[in-house]
Amino acid sequence: xxxxxxxxxxxxxxxxxxxxxxxxxxxxxxxxxxxxxxxxxxxxxxxxxxxxxxxxxxxxxxxxxxxxxxxxxxxxxxxxxxxxxxxxxxxxxxxxxxxxxxxxxxxxxxxxxxxxxxxxxxxxxxxxxxxxxxxxxxxxxxxxxxxxxxxxxxxxxxxxxxxxxxxxxxxxxxxxxxxxxxxxxxxxxxxxxxxxxxxxxxxxxxxxxxxxxxxxxxxxxxxxxxxxxxxxxxxxxxxxxxxxxxxxxxxxxxxxxxxxxxxxxxxxxxxxxxxxxxxxxxxxxxxxxxxxxxxxxxxxxxxxxxxxxxxxxxxxxxxxxxxxxxxxxxxxxxxxxxxxxxxxxxxxx
Numbered sequence: 636x637x638x639x640x641x642x643x644x645x646x647x648x649x650x651x652x653x654x655x656x657x658x659x660x661x662x663x664x665x666x667x668x669x670x671x672x673x674x675x676x677x678x679x680x681x682x683x684x685x686x687x688x689x690x691x692x693x694x695x696x697x698x699x700x701x702x703x704x705x706x707x708x709x710x711x712x713x714x715x716x717x718x719x720x721x722x723x724x725x726x727x728x729x730x731x732x733x734x735x736x737x738x739x740x741x742x743x744x745x746x747x748x749x750x751x752x753x754x755x756x757x758x759x760x761x762x763x764x765x766x767x768x769x770x771x772x773x774x775x776x777x778x779x780x781x782x783x784x785x786x787x788x789x790x791x792x793x794x795x796x797x798x799x800x801x802x803x804x805x806x807x808x809x810x811x812x813x814x815x816x817x818x819x820x821x822x823x824x825x826x827x828x829x830x831x832x833x834x835x836x837x838x839x840x841x842x843x844x845x846x847x848x849x850x851x852x853x854x855x856x857x858x859x860x861x862x863x864x865x866x867x868x869x870x871x872x873x874x875x876x877x878x879x880x881x882x883x884x885x886x887x888x889x890x891x892x893x894x895x896x897x898x899x900x901x902x903x904x905x906x907x908x909x910x911x912x913x914x915x916x917x918x919x920x921x922x923x924x925x926x927x928x929x930x931x932x933x934x935x936x937x938x939x940x941x942x943x944x945x946x947x948x949x950x951x952x953x954x955x956x957x958x959x960x961x962x963x964x965x966x967x968x969x970x971x972x973x974x975x976x977x978x979x980x981x982x983x984x
Contacts, residue, residue, distance in 0.1 A: 639970035640961055642782030643869075647957050648829065649779070650788045654950070655822040657777050657795050662810055665799045668756065668772050670808030672800075675754045677728035683710040683744045684732040687786040690861040691758075691793035692732045694949055697854055698801040702946075712740040715747050725752035732797070733757070734781070734789040736764025745769045758796055760789045774800060783972040785869050787957050790861060794950050795821070817944070824941040824951055833938045834955035837924065838962035841895055847872055848890070849897045850912065852879040853905025854945050858926075858952045862897060865960035869971035872963070879912040890921040898934060899952050900927040903945030926952050 680699050682692035692709055699707035710729070714720040716739075729748035731741045736759035745755050746769050757770035760778045767773035776792035799818070803810045810818070841847060847866060851859040856878050863874035877886050879898075890896065896916055900909045910931060916923050917933030925934035928942035938955050940948070964971035 637972075640965050640972060642972040643785055643787060643957075643961050646781050646783050646787045647954070647961065650791050650954065651822040651825040651829070653778050653788045653792050654795055654825055657792055657799075658815075658818055658822070661775070661777055661796065662799065662815070665774055665796065666803050666809045668774055669800055669803030669806075671772055672728060672754075672756070672804050673808045675728060677705065677754060678726040680705055680707040680728045680730060681710045681724070681748075681753070682707065682730045682732060683712055683741055685712070685738055685741065687790050687861060687864060688732040688734055688793060690857040690864070691790060691797060692730070693860070694794055694854065694857040695730070695732070695797040695801065697857075698798060698946065702801050702805050710744060712744050716740045716743050721747060721751055723751060724748050727753040728756060729753040730756045730758060731766050731770060732759075732793060733764070733766050734760045734776075734778075734786055734793070736761040736766035738766070742766050742769045758793060758800075760792065784974055785865060785960070785971055791825075791950050791953065798946065798950075817947075821943075821947060821950060824943060824947075825954060828940055828951050828954040829958070831939055831955060834959040835962045837936065837938065838959055838966055841872070841963055842966045844872060844895055845893075847874045847895045847897065848882075848886070849874060849876045849899075850879050850882050850909075851899035851905065852908045852912075853903070854949055855899035855901055855905050855909070855952065858899045858949050858956070859897070861953055862899075862956045862960070865957060866963065868974045869960045869964040870967050870969055871974075872967075879909045882912055883915060887915060887919070890916055890919045892920050892922055894921065896921050896923045897956070898923055898925050898931075900925045900931050900934070901945050901948045901952070902928055902942055903948075905945055926956065 684692040696707040755770040757773040762775040778792035849859040860876040863876035913933030923934040
């Protein structure tokens with residue numbers, strides 16, 4: 636009988652190798668896809684995803700608008716699958732993001748998008764999946780078999796694949812040499828982030844928490860959302876994720892010493908924008924832990940992460956937070972490998 640959490644622990648530990656493998660084996664195929672996207676010259680990009688993959692898609696939407704200057708957004712699959720909407724998608728690129736590639740609603744969105752004039756692309760961990768078959772092009776994130784129901788290595792592989800795709804499109808159909816050289820350092824940074832034990836040591840702090848708040852801005856906001864999901868699905872801990880900007884528009888009122896806050900604060904513009912948020916949380920004596928490369932006023936504790944370009948930080952900041960979710964679940968007597976009521980493939984219609 637395997638130990639509770641052993642599968643999730645193994646998946647988490649494999650991430651430096653998964654990232655290295657994707658950089659080594661995926662650059663060519665992703666470059667080929669990027670060259671097709673360059674030829675298509677989409678006027679806007681629509682991402683469709685669910686769950687953890689939705690957070691990867693949100694990250695990609697930020698990348699698309701910031702790095703490519705192309706408007707991007709997240710589709711609501713229900714508009715098509717429940718309400719029968721058939722939007723005019725001429726000039727659009729619709730990207731389905733799914734670890735399994737087996738969600739019926741995402742496949743239907745991609746199918747309808749093709750009918751309605753869009754170019755389509757699937758990003759999955761299963762090159763033979765229905766989603767990959769439904770789209771014109773597909774990207775394999777090459778994460779390998781994931782043991783635990785809670786997604787970890789497939790999430791960071793999606794992030795890296797989407798980052799490589801956007802930067803290759805920006806490069807005209809191939810990753811620029813300087814970008815390749817910078818990305819090559821990510822597996823080492825990932826290993827460093829996983830070697831630090833701070834997040835595991837802090838897990839007992841939240842053993843009896845009734846709820847928790849996660850927050851970040853810009854590229855860090857998807858990390859906040861993914862952290863909240865991991866805490867909910869492995870520890871059954873109610874977790875609320877807010878953009879740092881939205882946190883000030885009402886939810887700040889619930890912040891107090893009894894509501895822990897995990898704040899992702901990098902060294903780029905998004906992190907700078909978070910500093911006022913943490914100052915306001917400090918005024919309310921909130922129990923704040925910062926996740927980032929440097930100490931921040933208003934956060935007496937910090938989970939250290941490598942100091943990298945803010946584009947790359949989501950691939951690294953989530954790693955200690957995955958370990959936090961794993962350790963907290965074990966502290967609370969749960970088995971994070973098999974959360975109750977959850978399956979690896981969710982069939983949303």
